[in-house]
Amino acid sequence: MSRMATITDRESAQIEAANASGRTSAVFIHGLRLLPSSWDNWGRAARPDHRGARALGGYGGDRPGPVPRGANVLSDEGARQLYETYHVAAPGIALNQMANANLNPFTEAKADTKNPCRGPLLTIDGEKDHTVPWAIASASHKRQKRNPGVTEIVKIPNRGHSLTIDSGWREVAQTSLDSVKRFA
Numbered sequence: 001m002s003r004m005a006t007i008t009d010r011e012s013a014q015i016e017a018a019n020a021s022g023r024t025s026a027v028f029i030h031g032l033r034l035l036p037s038s039w040d041n042w043g044r045a046a047r048p049d050h051r052g053a054r055a056l057g058g059y060g061g062d063r064p065g066p067v068p069r070g071a072n073v074l075s076d077e078g079a080r081q082l083y084e085t086y087h088v089a090a091p092g093i094a095l096n097q098m099a100n101a102n103l104n105p106f107t108e109a110k111a112d113t114k115n116p117c118r119g120p121l122l123t124i125d126g127e128k129d130h131t132v133p134w135a136i137a138s139a140s141h142k143r144q145k146r147n148p149g150v151t152e153i154v155k156i157p158n159r160g161h162s163l164t165i166d167s168g169w170r171e172v173a174q175t176s177l178d179s180v181k182r183f184a
Contacts, residue, residue, distance in 0.1 A: 012038075024184040028176070030164070031096055038086045038165050042173050073128050073160030082162050113146045118151035122179040124164065124172055126159035 007015070018025050030038045033176055097109035103112075125137035133145070134155060141153040154175055156163055163172050 004183060014109050017038070024180075026176075026180045030079070031161075033088060033090045034086050034165070035088045041165075041169055045173065070160070071124070071128070072157070074162060079162070086165055111143075112146075116148055118147055118149050120179070120183045121152070122176065123153045124175060125153065125155050126161060126163040127155050127157050128159060129161045129163070131161040139143055150183065152175065 028039055028042070030036060039082075094109070097107050101107050101109040101111075123137055123141050123144075125132065125134055127134070129137075137153065137155075141151065144151045156168075156172060156175065159168060159172075163169070
């Protein structure tokens with residue numbers, strides 16, 4: 001029997017505000033072991049434009065993340081900084097469920113890739129992501145292509161697994177925003 005997660009009062013208020021706005025909603029999914037605060041920079045940078053869609057505004061007040069660099073993308077110190085800021089412990093059961101999703105048709109992690117109610121889906125992967133490499137992101141994208149809805153995938157050059165929270169997050173946010181604007 002699976003347990004439903006509960007949401008906080010803050011999250012509930014955000015959902016109510018989004019539903020009341022009448023605007024098209026976008027869902028951003030953070031990693032298994034990241035805190036929801038990993039999206040805070042994105043929220044502070046987004047602002048309504050004249051058509052009611054979102055635009056990336058000034059970036060004042062955002063926390064500068066470590067700068068991506070060469071083959072390992074982040075320095076050890078940069079990786080440690082992100083870990084200390086955004087990491088949360090999580091049980092390994094979710095990883096086991098995902099790994100078995102292709103073998104067990106009754107797993108809780110099974111996705112209905114043909115659900116016609118699913119909105120547009122954009123998968124973003126870092127070219128140098130060794131945690132979820134292109135082969136895995138691409139295989140997931142191919143499964144989602146069975147859906148009649150828009151299904152896209154983008155590879156961000158010279159970026160690793162921390163692409164939504166390191167100092168290059170703005171490029172990823174802009175890529176996401178451009179996709180959202182096309183379907184809003």
